[in-house]
Amino acid sequence: MLRWARAWGLPRRGLRPCSPSFSTGPVAPSSSGRGGAEPRSVPLSYKLLDGEVARPALVFLHGLFGCKTNFNSIAKALAQQTGRRVLTVDARNHGDSPHSPDVSYEAMSQDLQDLLPQLDLVPCVLIGHSMGGKTAMLLALQRPELVERLIAVDISPVETTSSSDFPTYMAAMRAISIPDKVSRSCARKLADEQLSPVVQDMAVRQFLLTNLVEVDGRFVWRVNLDALAQHVDKIMAFPPRQESYPGPTLFLLGGNSQYVPPSHHPEIRRLFPRAQMQTVPNAGHWIHADRPQDFLAAIRGFLA
Template sequence: MHYVTSGQGPVVILIHGLFGDLDNLKTLGKELEENFTVVRIDVLNHGSSPHVANMSYESLADSMAKLIEELNCTDAILIGHSMGGKIAMATALKYPQRVSKLVVADIAPVAYQNRHDKVFAALESMPLPEIKDRRQALAHMQSWDIDDATAQFLLKSLTRTEQGFTWRMNLEGLKANYANIIDWPHFNRSYHGPCLFIRGGDSDYVTAEHRQAILTQFPTVKAKTIEGAGHWLHAQKASIFNRVVKDFITNG
């Protein structure tokens, strides 16, 4: 798994969401690196990490446990957004001794409905051999009614090679594993370490109906809502989000 490290102190691993890369939580990393060893990862099938056939949360938890071992630490603080939050939760449930604290941003430990068909269609239909510059790529995304902010985020994974533009993420692998990504396995266990769930006040990813699933699997959970933020709370309200996270992992 590809990752970069900065800072010094207790190990904090930052885990991005679907279609993202290790830069997604970079501003949070800069906020933490004075007091922590910050590890920003490319999740498998994203960025510069290997392409794999299986993206079940059990297997992704295994990969995270191996990374913690590779970093020569007994345990780590895990902070994940969206799909990254599910990876963090799965690791805490499967390897609780490896996770000292857990922060989950705008996702619940439940299965979700499909909500990315249009995004996959836009990405798959990108005429890569014909694309000359990023303006063309952006126009293509807009033609699929993808809003500019989302399009710019997705196009971060578009890279130019000598042969032309290509996707750094394993688009085929992500689509093949999408059912696993929106699903949630039954671990039949709970994580009792310090745990914070942060949701965006304008987001529908974490709602009152998810409360029992969260409490059952993470009974010591603390919760925080950031008003005026949606699913991209770490970008929309970065200073508040960073402060909340830093306070929790520093003071509990």
């Protein structure tokens, strides 16, 4: 169970439910992009905290099964401490953003290529955790002019090893049966009981259950389980790239995490020649939940 939790970036504590954001604004998707060869984007859900427009905004991208509210406390603290605008975004198939059969990093990057300029947030400081880190890295490699600097949180531009338990967990989530018109507390209790024989780690179940939402009197999973399970290989991989990103880059690693082993370092140096690596002691893969103050200090230091 713990192998799956580590490999997929499930937080051990500091969980925040994926609740709707009333600061979300619609952004029209683009079908043309640059040259017409890009994937079609979807209008992402986001929350933007106001700040100085003269300084690059901070943009946070969450990991698999996460959502923009995972960074609520971090975003508020950085907005206050730095005076900058801070944007948190729901990736496609997550949170309040639309579902799509395309789960590729190229598609997730295209979503941001359309969103960020429309919000007048380029160039920005892009901060991505796990799956969001891979999206951030690809965007920086594809469109370096949009990214003033980059922070990849406990992830690398190398294929990630998954656990064979993942399809089993996904199947357990899809098999959940909850009667209509029950209370939220009852629905969560029923879902927890049905997941527990397969997902025996309570922290993993609690995180998965943050995606259980009520729609028209019925409880459903907010994430697009079918698409994520069908294309899990794309999420674990990283698109091969030849170009490099010339901007400042920080790879922030958890001291207790094995997510970015030394064997990944040569590819990091090749694609991100200005990369520096910093380890947060006593932190696992979910660094901003395990050591939030150290996480904030590392970001502030990198911005200085």
